[in-house]
Amino acid sequence: MFATLSDRLADTFKNLRGKGRLSEADIDATAREIRIALLEADVALPVVKEFVGAVKERARGEEVSGALNPAQQIIKIVHEELVTILGGETRRLRYAKSGPTVIMLAGLQGAGKTTLAAKLALWLKDQDKTPMLVAADLQRPNAVQQLQVNGERVGVPVFAPEPGNGTGNPVDVARASIEEAKRKLHDVVIIDTAGRLGVDAELMQQAKDIRDAVQPDEVLFVVDAMIGQDAVVTAQAFLDGVGYDGVVLTKLDGDARGGAALSIRSITGKPVMFASSGEKMTDFDLFHPDRMASRILD
Ligand code: GDP
Numbered sequence: 001m002f003a004t005l006s007d008r009l010a011d012t013f014k015n016l017r018g019k020g021r022l023s024e025a026d027i028d029a030t031a032r033e034i035r036i037a038l039l040e041a042d043v044a045l046p047v048v049k050e051f052v053g054a055v056k057e058r059a060r061g062e063e064v065s066g067a068l069n070p071a072q073q074i075i076k077i078v079h080e081e082l083v084t085i086l087g088g089e090t091r092r093l094r095y096a097k098s099g100p101t102v103i104m105l106a107g108l109q110g111a112g113k114t115t116l117a118a119k120l121a122l123w124l125k126d127q128d129k130t131p132m133l134v135a136a137d138l139q140r141p142n143a144v145q146q147l148q149v150n151g152e153r154v155g156v157p158v159f160a161p162e163p164g165n166g167t168g169n170p171v172d173v174a175r176a177s178i179e180e181a182k183r184k185l186h187d188v189v190i191i192d193t194a195g196r197l198g199v200d201a202e203l204m205q206q207a208k209d210i211r212d213a214v215q216p217d218e219v220l221f222v223v224d225a226m227i228g229q230d231a232v233v234t235a236q237a238f239l240d241g242v243g244y245d246g247v248v249l250t251k252l253d254g255d256a257r258g259g260a261a262l263s264i265r266s267i268t269g270k271p272v273m274f275a276s277s278g279e280k281m282t283d284f285d286l287f288h289p290d291r292m293a294s295r296i297l298d
């Protein structure tokens with residue numbers, strides 16, 4: 001992810017090396033190149049415009065500082081603006097003040113929800129939490145079993161409908177899971193909900209019903225960063241249809257151009273909270289805007 005964007009930006013900055021002072025023309029040329037680099041990386045057009053506008057304005061206004069040459073100054077501005085569009089601060093999980101913290105996952109089928117549920121559970125376990133996974137995806141035949149397998153891999157119990165009752169109501173399952181968590185003293189409940197291949201009204205309604213029934217502390221929208229601009233479209237549809245508090249980007253290890261990661265915060269106004277970046281259960285962490293910006297500019 002971001003390989004091409006990184007190369008493109010590095011080339012742009014290379015052109016500025018050795019310049020004593022940036023002329024208006026230098027700033028314009030640099031802004032144009034950054035614009036092309038971002039568009040090629042699949043960043044949404046409104047985000048590109050805002051980004052380039054901010055960089056240009058700051059580059060013009062910047063005092064010539066003794067410590068940094070013009071190329072370094074532009075890199076610093078681009079870094080700071082990248083951090084801004086990526087969300088600024090790291091957004092951490094909010095835990096419930098009393099009772100179990102309820103986290104609900106929503107997203108399209110194939111987004112990586114079930115995998116992510118287990119990764120998140122392991123991550124929480126490593127922080128001395130006692131999570132429980134909940135199989136409320138009763139749509140896809142193998143979803144419950146897949147979550148059980150993943151739960152076993154990370155050593156976290158899975159609450160699922162009784163065998164033979166596989167067509168049960170996901171709202172009832174979700175509701176019952178909270179009671180179970182209280183009984184068994186689990187402090188975090190992670191509810192995996194059903195996805196479809198595309199956005200549809202029934203899927204949205206089901207997720208909304210679960211949300212209304214269990215009032216999660218955090219609803220996380222899980223999205224495959226490899227699907228480019230579609231990720232932003234889907235993110236908006238889920239925001240309107242279900243609503244959520246934060247975003248989890250999956251498959252950041254892929255070789256897609258990364259535009260989704262850069263656009264989603266600005267378009268939805270919701271922070272990216274976690275990043276999932278591989279098939280291993282430990283390929284998962286909080287999303288740190290500053291680290292991601294540094295990775296892009298490395
Ligand atoms: P769900 O339908 O949303 O529950 O998606 P799954 O969790 O079943 O994931 C769909 C596919 O994506 C599976 O083959 C996963 O192994 C794969 N996958 C999930 N997360 C990642 C990731 O971060 N990186 C990569 N490369 N593959 C992933």
